[in-house]
Amino acid sequence: MSPPIRQESRFPVPGGERLRTRIKFCGFTRSQDIEGAARLGADAIGLVCVPGSKRELSAAQAADLRASVPAFMATVLLLSNADEKRARATIEMVMPDFVQFHGQESASFCASFGRPYFKAVAMRTADDVRQAARLHPEAAALILDSHAEGGLGGTGQTFDWSRIPQDSGKPFLLAGGLTAANVGEAVRMVVPYAVDVSSGIETSPGYKNFEKMKAFVEAVRLADAEMQR
Numbered sequence: 701m702s703p704p705i706r707q708e709s710r711f712p713v714p715g716g717e718r719l720r721t722r723i724k725f726c727g728f729t730r731s732q733d734i735e736g737a738a739r740l741g742a743d744a745i746g747l748v749c750v751p752g753s754k755r756e757l758s759a760a761q762a763a764d765l766r767a768s769v770p771a772f773m774a775t776v777l778l779l780s781n782a783d784e785k786r787a788r789a790t791i792e793m794v795m796p797d798f799v800q801f802h803g804q805e806s807a808s809f810c811a812s813f814g815r816p817y818f819k820a821v822a823m824r825t826a827d828d829v830r831q832a833a834r835l836h837p838e839a840a841a842l843i844l845d846s847h848a849e850g851g852l853g854g855t856g857q858t859f860d861w862s863r864i865p866q867d868s869g870k871p872f873l874l875a876g877g878l879t880a881a882n883v884g885e886a887v888r889m890v891v892p893y894a895v896d897v898s899s900g901i902e903t904s905p906g907y908k909n910f911e912k913m914k915a916f917v918e919a920v921r922l923a924d925a926e927m928q929r
């Protein structure tokens with residue numbers, strides 16, 4: 701197994717590395733599922749406003765769901781190659797804590813909405829990560845995912861985690877095909893700032909399963925505990 705890929709976190713923990721892997725659950729369509737994610741201690745939920753997604757929400761639907769997100773849980777709005785007018789209208793309606801840009805958006809476009817943002821990286825090579833970090837200096841984090849460039853996320857497919865460089869240049873969320881069965885290995889091997897999952901906690905697209913979410917959280921917490929020993 702490759703050595704752990706350690707990364708400098710943007711939020712260093714005094715006296716050492718970060719002690720807990722953050723968790724983003726993505727692709728919600730029901731408020732009761734968001735409530736379940738909050739009960740389990742997920743750090744963030746993702747709302748997908750991307751045409752063609754099996755989890756697509758209208759801006760109004762996303763705004764309604766955002767209203768059900770409790771305190772101390774972040775809301776991430778997902779957009780992909782939306783034009784400026786549609787992006788601005790959706791962001792102003794949903795008022796997310798973060799915007800996740802999943803297409804070929806420029807740094808100036810992403811930063812123009814005045815909200816912290818994540819930039820998704822279609823993971824082919826280590827240079828994809830380094831280039832994204834260079835092109836998006838203001839991004840709060842990168843999301844390293846298995847989708848094809850310009851393609852939809854939420855694929856349920858992993859990518860080769862050994863492609864992730866040790867010098868990622870920014871904190872990143874690891875995404876793509878994660879499940880309760882493989883996320884422990886991913887955390888131990890990659891040591892991401894956060895993990896991001898959609899398909900692996902569903903019974904069908906957009907319908908999250910509490911027991912799958914619970915098992916996923918437990919697997920992440922176990923991996924974190926093992927790394928602290």
Ligand SMILES: O=C(O)c1ccccc1NCC(=O)[C@H](O)[C@H](O)COP(=O)(O)O
Pocket residue numbers: 725726727746748750753754755756778780802843845846851852853854855856857875876877878896897898899900
């Ligand atoms: O989830 C979607 O349907 C989606 C559609 C279009 C753009 C992005 C999308 N999701 C992005 C995410 O952040 C997912 O959580 C990520 O791709 C991981 O998905 P999965 O492999 O299903 O766990």
